[in-house]
Amino acid sequence: MGRIITKRKIAPEIISLEIEAPAVAEKAKPGQFVILMTDERGERIPLTIADYDRQRGSVRVVSQVVGKTTAKLSRLNEGDELFSFVGPLGKPSDINRYGTIVVVGGGTGIACIYPIARELKEAGNRVITIIGARTKELVIMEEELRKVSTELLISTDDGSYGKKGFVTDVLEEVLRKEKDVKKVWAIGPAPMMRAVCKATKPYNVETIVSLNAIMVDGTGMCGTCRVTVDGETKFTCVDGPEFNGHLVDWAEFMNRLARYGQLEKSSFETYKRERGKDNG
């Protein structure tokens, strides 16, 4: 378990890995995640399952280099074995036949909404997908998503592709136009998910977000992933990762996300310096 079968670079700094994990693939459902370690000294990091193939016994994850662990991950090659790979963790998305659904993906969150959109579509929903990134080359998985969406809308912050602006701008338009949106799924960086919740609030549309909390075990053992939802403490890894975004205490969540910011930054800098030396 944990061997990298295929590795593709799908955008600058973003890789898609297909990982051999039959036991995980067999049980995986949209919305769930895995925890992996690159090596014995590594960290345990959660990554949302971007796809799974029961026949091939594999799971796909998409990762963007944002720190030391993701940098180490991006350096692994096909055939390499991850030190640890466990899942599928968390509760699956609540897929049902709702009617019209909007799924919103930002950054690598685009990869996470893919299986959700696909299952929603298969369940008979009208799926409007909105994806957004900073700039054109960071827009990932467009073709895959187009296949599983009734409609696909794109935005980039700099206007280099699709509509100029944020996914929330596109979403506002959709909400104004579509009178009967039953539910919104939003996955991406925390500020984006919070902004989506703010946008859907006046329309009173239930909005599901997938929280990328800091985790260690991912099974309810440590509590590092706790978040306040509707005034109650929840563990993201076992009670989530999906929650009703209108009930999430975003300020607390974002403070907790930044807990190790300084330490992680310095460890990443050191790593890059050392790698630089190796290469030079």
Add this chain to the structure above:
Amino acid sequence: MAEMIPKPERMKRSPRQMPEQDPKKRIRNFDEVPLGYTAEDAIYEAQRCLQCDPPPCVSGCPAEVHVPQFIQKIVEEDFAGACIEILKTNSLPAMCGRVCPQEEQCQRVCVYNKKDKPIAIGRLERFAADWAREHRVKEKLLEIRKKDKRVAVVGSGPAGLTCAADLAKMGYDVTIFEALHKPGGVLIYGIPEFRLPKKIVGHEIDKVKELGVKVTTDLVVGITKSVDELVEEFDAIFLANGAGAPQFMHIPGENLNDVYSANEFLTRSNLMKAYKFPEFDTPIKVGKKVAVIGAGNVAMDAARTALRLGAKEVYVVYRRTRKEAPARVEEIAHAEEEGIRLDFLTLPVRIIGDDKGNVTGMECIKMQLGEPDESGRRKPLPVKGSNFVMQVDMVINAIGTMANPIVARSATGVQTNRWGYFTVDEETRATSREGVFAGGDITRGSATVISAIGDGKKAARAIDCYLSSGSSLRKR
């Protein structure tokens, strides 16, 4: 061979102390605090043993260690033999010698305890196990005919390891399933290096593997594979998944940034080796002034870890008194020697933070003891108007753990009690489902390594009986 000294002489001797690292030095490292006996120390202490028959100490040991026999081997300077004698019933001696509360077990019933100077059985056990490891002693295993029955063990803590080892010795094909990436349970993720070096845990686990036990890590039973599926694939199951879910106090401010559960703090430090950050990638933070809530072994471990990670002041806050504190006397003594302050009769009511989520203080109220409650301990009651704020910038919650429902949810027909612990027959560890047994913390709540080992042994015996006779020995 050391000399057999006459009984009156033996009885005059005082117990041999074990040397320890100086508190001033040790708070700056993660090396083990007690340094262990020398051979001379061990012989001196072993010579005190009166070789009682029947030996009361054995009855105090759930692992059924042949105490007088192994001690006699030490007197005879056959240290390898001493360890082999222990291994006959206990697969984890170096760990037990270090973390068992012997004062509550074997040493409590030692005849010398009447005079308050029991034989230091734990230290001798540790000595024998360490000697054997350092001298690469190999026990000769009896040739056992392999049996064609397969047993699955869920969890690789002391209960799971013991049950697996005992069954493997009987010839069963045993696989342990462990959720984390490393086996050992609390021994690996909870108890710190300075109390239980991980090299030693690793060695004892390797010995269990040498018996033929397979260990599958990264498999969360209840998620990756259900208990129901295991029942399909295996002839018997032993559930030993521990009581690993942290409890919180449910007071305001508990989700501020630097409020840790002891589980998180210790797991980062021990399992993930965050105390070696950035050499290891997992980060950990420690405040200047740290409050640890609770007064069990876990609280002492968290407090002492915080100190070693660089905290200037560490306070252990407990709502009852020293007398009720559940930690071993030795652990409290070690903590105090290291300069940790214990604040008894103090209950946190609120954690205070700034808008970035940083902890700036903890409001507490003083307590006084009232009438005894259902546990027999005097109930702490708040003293009106005694609120005060402790100036701390980090809080570690060590008030206890509870059952994690993941395993039980996937086990049809296996009954749990209202706290989520499996209900079992005390002797056979049989659950309400045929062929499924359970032991360790997941059947009693957070307890001790030795009780978990005892459960593992009982279960192994009952599983053997069940698989050879077809009866799960359950009380009906």
